[in-house]
Amino acid sequence: MQLIYKGKTKDVYSLRDGQILLKFKDDVTGENGVFDPGANTVGLTIDGAGKSGLKMTQYFYELINSRNIPTHFISADLDDVSMVVKDAQVIGKGLEVICRYRAVGSFFRRYAAYSEEGQKLDRFVEVTIKDDERGDPTISDDALDMLGILSKSAYQELKQLTQQICDIVKDELAKKGLELYDIKLEFGHDKSNGQLLLIDEISGGNMRVYKDGQYVPPLELERLFLSE
Template sequence: MELVYKGKTKDVYKLEDGNVLLTFKDDVTGEDGVFDPGANTVGLTIEGAGRSGLRMTKFFFEKLAEQQIPTHYIAADIERATMTVKPATVFGKGLEVICRFRAVGSFLRRYGAYCKEGQPLDAFVEVTIKDDDRNDPPITKEALAQLNILTEEEYAILEPMTKRISTVVKDELAAKGLELYDIKLEFGRDAEGNLMLIDEISGGNMRVYKDGTYISPLDLEKLVLS
C-alpha cells in the first residue's frame, strides 16, 4: 500500500488494484476537548470512535446503494477499521457540502441576528472550501464556477443529490426517534467524471438530537444500529 494522505480522522492509502483504502482513526474534530463536526482541528481522541464511525458509514452507504445513489463505497472491515473505496478526484483542494435542517453551529454564528438557535430550515444546502487557514469559507455557485472548482452544471446535480442523501439519513434517524439538525458531506468525480458521494457518513459529520438533547457520535451509533 502507498500512503497518499494523512488526514485528521482518516488516513488514505492507494491499493495495488487501483482502489483506495481508508483507515478510520479514533481522533475527532473539535476545540478545547469538545467535539464539533464543523471544527478544523482534532479536538480529542475517543477510544472506539474509528470503528463506530465505520459501522455507521457502512450502514448508510448500503442504504444509499439500495436507492441507487452513487458513492465510492466498495466494502468495509470493521475489525481493522478500514474501508475500501473507488478512487475519486476531489473538487479543487476539497469541498464540504452541508445540508441544514435547523439553525445551529456556524450557520447560527453567522446569521444569529436573523434566526434563533434550533430554528427549522428547509434542507438548506451550502458549500464551503476546505481551507483550515481561512476557516473553511462558504462559497457560492457562481464563485465555484468562475474559479473552475465546480461547473454550474455539476452544481445543478450536487444540490439535489445532497438533499436526497441527507433526507435518506434524516428518515433513518427519525425511525429511531432521532432528529438530524445538520450533516456535512463530501463529493468527488469518479473515473468517468460523474459525481459521487465520498468520505463517510457517521456521527462525526452530523449533529443529531433526541428530544432536544444532543447525542454524541458513539451514543448515536449505538442508538442507530441497536
C-alpha cells in the same frame, strides 16, 4: 498498500488494484476538547470513535448504494476499521457540503441576528472550501463557477444529490426517534468515468443529531441508531 495521505480522522492508502483504502482513526474534529463536526481541527480523541464511525458509514453507504445513488463505497472491514472505495478526484482542492435542517452551529453564529437557535430550515445547502488556514470559508455557486471549481450545472447536481442523500439519512434516524439537525458530506469525481460521487464517511462525526431536544454525542448516536 502505499500511504497517500494522513488526514485528521482517516489515513488514505492506495491499493495495487487501483482502489483506495481508508483507515479510520479515533480522532474527531472540534475545538478546546469539544466535538464539533464543522470544525477544521482535531479537537479530541475518543476511544472507539473510528469503529463507531465505520459502522454507521457502512450502514448508510449500503443503503444509499441500494437506491442507485452514486458513491465511492465498495466494502468495509470492521475488524481492520477500514473501508475500500473507488479512486475519486476531489473537487478543486476539496469541498465540504453541509445540509442544514435546523439553525445551529456556525449557521446560527453567523445569522443569529436573523434566526433563533434551533429554528427549522428547509434542507439548506451550503458549500465550504477545505482551507484550514482561512477557516474553511463558505462559497457560493457563482464563485464556484467563476473560479473554475464547479460549473453551475454541476453545482445543481451536487445540491440535488446532497438533499436526496441527507433526506435518506434523516428518515433513517427518525425511525429511532433521532432528529438530524445538520450533516456534512463530501463529493468527488470517479477517476474512471468522471461521475459525481458521494465520498468520505457518513457517521456521527459528520452530523449533529438530537433526541428529545438533547444533543447525542457520536458514540452514543451509533449505539442508539444501530441497536436492535
